[in-house]
Amino acid sequence: MDEAGGAAPRVIAVVVTYNRRDLLVEALTAIRAQTRVPDAVIVVDNASSDGTAALVRDRFGEVELLSLPRNTGGAGGFAAGLGLALERGAGLVWLMDDDTVPEPGALAALLDARDRVPGPPALVASRVVWTDGRDHPMNTPRRKPRAGRAEAEAAEAAGCVPIRSASFVSVLVEAAAVRERGLPVADYFLWNDDFEFTTRLLRGRAGVLCPGSVVVHKTRTFGSTDVDPGERFFYEVRNKVWLFTRSPGLAPGERVLYGGSTARRWTVTFVRSQDRAVLRRGLLRGLAAGLRAGPRPNDEALGDPDIR
Numbered sequence: 228m229d230e231a232g233g234a235a236p237r238v239i240a241v242v243v244t245y246n247r248r249d250l251l252v253e254a255l256t257a258i259r260a261q262t263r264v265p266d267a268v269i270v271v272d273n274a275s276s277d278g279t280a281a282l283v284r285d286r287f288g289e290v291e292l293l294s295l296p297r298n299t300g301g302a303g304g305f306a307a308g309l310g311l312a313l314e315r316g317a318g319l320v321w322l323m324d325d326d327t328v329p330e331p332g333a334l335a336a337l338l339d340a341r342d343r344v345p346g347p348p349a350l351v352a353s354r355v356v357w358t359d360g361r362d363h364p365m366n367t368p369r370r371k372p373r374a375g376r377a378e379a380e381a382a383e384a385a386g387c388v389p390i391r392s393a394s395f396v397s398v399l400v401e402a403a404a405v406r407e408r409g410l411p412v413a414d415y416f417l418w419n420d421d422f423e424f425t426t427r428l429l430r431g432r433a434g435v436l437c438p439g440s441v442v443v444h445k446t447r448t449f450g451s452t453d454v455d456p457g458e459r460f461f462y463e464v465r466n467k468v469w470l471f472t473r474s475p476g477l478a479p480g481e482r483v484l485y486g487g488s489t490a491r492r493w494t495v496t497f498v499r500s501q502d503r504a505v506l507r508r509g510l511l512r513g514l515a516a517g518l519r520a521g522p523r524p525n526d527e528a529l530g531d532p533d534i535r
Contacts, residue, residue, distance in 0.1 A: 236318025236402075238334070240265040241311075243304030243395075244325035245273040248282050250445055251325040255287050263335040265321060267291065271308040273298045291315075299529055302420035303413040305395055306525050310410055313402055320405070323397045329353070329442040336440035337399040343385035349404040350425060350434035352390060353397035353442045357449045366444055368393040368436045372484070378433055387435035391481075395421040397442040404428050412474075413529050414522035417459070419466040426476030455500045456509075464513025473521045 240258055244251045251270070258268060268290045272279050274297050283292045293311055295304070305322060312320045319341075321334060337351045344351075355366035371378075371389040382389045398421075411424040425434070456463060467489055471482050493510075500506050522528065 239312040239317040240321040241308035271304040300416035302415035306413040340437040349432040352393035353440040366394040460509030465517040468517025
């Protein structure tokens with residue numbers, strides 16, 4: 228039962244994976260070991276070639292497997308998985324990557340925070356740490372600037388922090404908010420897909436970081452997104468152009484604020500790069516692609532065999 232005395236929301240976990248079966252086993256095993264186990268689990272396999280699909284069928288029979296015919300990136304995977312979770316009657320959807328290992332009380336803490344923060348919040352994010360326990364800079368939610376006093380005090384009373392955005396590395400989202408604001412945009416493929424989705428979900432609404440919910444993000448190295456991206460810089464630039472010019476997620480003042488932050492981060496990326504010519508090409512291509520046309524509808528993007 229929820230705090231209002233009604234039926235508790237149905238919680239479905241969605242895990243997106245691509246060619247990382249060993250990490251996926253860790254993630255699914257940790258989900259099984261939660262003190263509050265999700266009501267259902269969906270694994271979205273982005274056309275892995277390492278036997279991921281067979282492994283899930285053989286070792287995790289309780290999991291619903293959604294096998295995509297091609298690699299649609301994190302954006303496409305979460306769009307497809309979240310859409311399926313809504314079809315399966317989810318009230319809440321717990322999103323995470325395949326290299327995310329939640330501690331045993333992670334989901335219970337998210338649900339407790341949701342119950343204690345008035346609203347409830349449209350989104351509750353976990354604290355993300357690296358393998359050595361340090362907060363992972365790649366997954367630090369952005370604090371909400373100028374949060375109202377009542378909102379800040381309510382979050383603090385629940386042991387939480389008001390936020391404006393979060394990553395897909397362990398975030399609990401309200402299905403009703405997703406139905407109203409829409410799914411992640413599949414055409415983002417990678418980079419900024421979670422920022423666009425969560426800012427759109429949270430515009431005019433409350434979202435919180437719950438430090439009591441902890442997950443380990445097992446990236447190869449400890450670092451942030453200003454590490455030299457190489458050819459992938461194209462996606463960063465194109466998707467940022469889409470975000471600032473076409474997404475309803477940011478208010479006009481926020482576009483200026485985050486635009487300045489982006490310019491500073493790109494400058495750091497160029498300074499640290501070992502091959503600035505690659506970044507320059509990505510910058511020019513990304514600007515041209517982002518200004519020429521916006522992201523396609525999800526049905527079209529997910530059906531495109533050349534989405535990679």
